[in-house]
Amino acid sequence: MAEERLAPLPAGAFRAALFRAWDSDICYSFRRSPVTVAAAAATLLIFAGAGFAPWVAPHDPFDLATVSLLDARNPPAWLPGGSWEFPLGTDNLGRDILSTILYGSRVSLVVGFASIIFAMVLGVSLGLVSGYLGGFVDALIMRVAEVQLSFPAILVALLVDGIMRGIVPREYQDQLAEDVLILSIGLSFWVQYARTVRGSTMVEKSKEYVQAARVIGRHPAAIMLRHVLPNVMGPVLVIATINLALAIITEATLSFLGVGVPPTEPSLGTLIRIGNDFLFSGEWWITIFPGAVLVLLVLAVNLLGDWLRDALNPKLR
């Protein structure tokens, strides 16, 4: 009897697990909401486009050999003067808009994700430390958090960026610009994670199994990690999805303001800034298309975040 139960077919078990996941409440609510499915599809599309940009883009907009001023300021293909060689038109330097958008999305997404991951790691760690150690360390971290929370992310990011600009020697600035950007955006978002994790840690710390572990001699911190982390993953993920949208917006804003990614590697924000100068002369496509993609991306991420929050909220089920 026991042997029969010990060795299920691996394929069968996997299929069974997949089916259970598909049938779970989370996936169910996902399937039921057409808006969320559309959002997921849009997000995947943009991710794929950005990820496979080098293969998918019709041109390489940064290869100066292929870019010519003669092609500059072409309207999109369906308007008079446009051609299908440049489906969405070209910018003032003759670069194909579709290609710049694909490459630009890449930069936007990389910076967005990286900064959120950084914020998550930083915030979760600080939250754990703060909740577990309590006392002075906790008070200090929470004070800093409170002060920082009253400043909007954009201001913190600008500040950190400005400081870095002052510290980093001029030769390395372009190289490190992207990393500095990730750092500054990440630093402006860690607080929410820290607070949530700290709350859960404090709750867990007071539970009896932690005392019991101390009595046995096991280090309670390791046990808390095992129990606290799974509990907070849900809310942390929800925060992350909301923050991802904000991070992308923040990066775009910083680039638009001219203090984001260097112009050699434009993100969607940079593209919008470049195009802004040509609005009044009627070449709207240079700014509108990157803008539309940015909005679509953020909207899709927001929708996914909304759905995730509702799906993980036990009260609403």
Add this chain to the structure above:
Amino acid sequence: MTVPSNRPPLLQLEHLRVEFPSRHGTLTAVDDVSFEIAEGEVLGVVGESGAGKSITGAAIIGLIEPPGRIAGGRVLFEGERIDDLPYEKLRRIRGKRIGTIFQDPLTSLNPLYSIGRQLIETILTHTSLSPREARQRAIDLLSEVGIPSPAQRIDHYPHQFSGGMRQRVVIALALCANPRLVIADEPTTALDVSIQAQIIAVLKKLCREHGTAVMLITHDMGVIAETADRVAVMYAGRVVEVGPLREVVKHPRHPYTVGLMGSIPTLRGSRARLAQIDGSMPRLNRIPPGCAFHPRCPRAFERCEHERPELINDGPSWTSCWLYAPLARTGSDG
């Protein structure tokens, strides 16, 4: 259908059915429930958590949360049907002719308004008193429920009262428009044991004085034993026994009621061990066919597994158990 009493029924439930459509199928929280409450009488509705007692109470005043809904049966109050009334008409009955008391007095009161404000507002909604008269009436009510210095405390906020005091305020709120019936849903469960007796005493006294009937919903048999005239026992959304208090307590018919009475610890008399009913009440989407109790019943037989019993008369009580079907009586207990 129910115990004949010599007063015309104030409230009649006939085959009431409340359903909750859900992803896992339709959950029937209240399944063919019928009973009556006469004027001035206290009916105790007792059963485990999840037996459907609170939902029955909510259904009477039309406060079932969507997607739940009344799916069948009728509710008659003072002879008129109220379950199909439009919202506005039903609203006028709530508070004025049927009062309600909920379980947790802390969350029942709006923390941002003084209790006087909440009392006066209710009084003004249902009576044609002037604001000053309403305030006086509120003060009188507070002293009736036993709040000391009512003229000062009327302007205090809920958090300034202790748990027992708050529940007295809630009782005052439920009774301020002089309703004919009060539905008290677990009124003492959230309170300390020492306070419970006081609250029950206040409730009893006021209802006796005003001739108000009470539907007392609780899982605490001790409270029932103190207060009720008649008792209805609910299990898995159904009524399994209804009868006068003495009958149900001293001579329980239904095996579930027997188990319930046997599981009450008592200081008097010696009992070797507390009786316990094996198993637990089934979940709403897994109710067994036939009699809902039969898997746990020590006296179940074949008929119990297929046919759902209706309420059968046995002396002053009614019980839904095939053991008491006229022809199947084996005369084993009484």
Add this chain to the structure above:
Amino acid sequence: MIAFVLRRLLQSISVMLVVGLIAFSLFRFVGDPINNMVGQDTGDKDRAELRQELGLNDAFVVQFARFVGNATKGEFGVSFRQGRKVSTLIAERLPATLELSLTAATLALLVGVPLGVYTGLRRESPLSKLILALSLVGVSLPTFLIGILLILLFSVVLGWLPAFGRGDVVQLGWWSTGFLTRSGLRALVLPAVTLGLFQMTLIIRLVRAEMLEVLRTDYIKFARARGLANRAINFGHALKNTLVPVITITGLQLGSIIAFAIITEQVFQWPGMGLLFIQAVAFVDIPVMAAYLMLVAFVFVVINLIVDLLYYAVDPRLRIDRALAGGHGG
């Protein structure tokens, strides 16, 4: 009550000191102040003299104290980029930013709160769903993009409203206002809408969420069971309980409008402090950055204080139980 106010004041001062420390550290450690102020051909001896004169060799604490003392007087030194006194620069630009922010905040509140209440009360109506969908789009639109779109529509295509600058201003003492001229008001429209839109959508979603939460509570259920009229329940009980937590968050949001003004000022070339700050960051003009930081912190702290006092006045639970008073942050 007095104890509460005193405690909050002390908290505020400590926050200001912390921010001051950061601002001061900017001065000391980011780049060399001397290098930023003098030309390349200034000799070492002159530099050393200058250093001594400016007190840059004194102990850290002394320098910090001097910094704080100056800051309270509004003295932040001279801008690296423009060579003019920072306080003058700020005074010139402050009215523009404040007028813009105030208009945007008022707009966001006046439109946002009613819409939020409506979508909370009438959850299923098509109008509610429309408003929610639009608010979702609003939250996904970065502020600068909103500005660009508005410019495209109202300036380029329709030509109704100006896209740059502040119009004509009237000088009242050291304050310059755009409220009193027609061109000033017309120039204010697009930037104010841009700045306020993001906040407005946030307020709508917040008010709605709070309203829904409140409508689920036991005291609302009890109010219904008492037969109270819908109007009394919705606008008497539910609304008041909704607005209390909304006050804190909205207050903080209003503070952040001043910071978000940075973006709007860039898009519309609005001559305010935000524009000044951007230019300072790009140029690493430390005095301006530090001054801006302190000023914004000051505004935040003041707003926080006012919000806390408001909260205290509105929520009776806080008045009795002082232990709760400090702890509601989001």
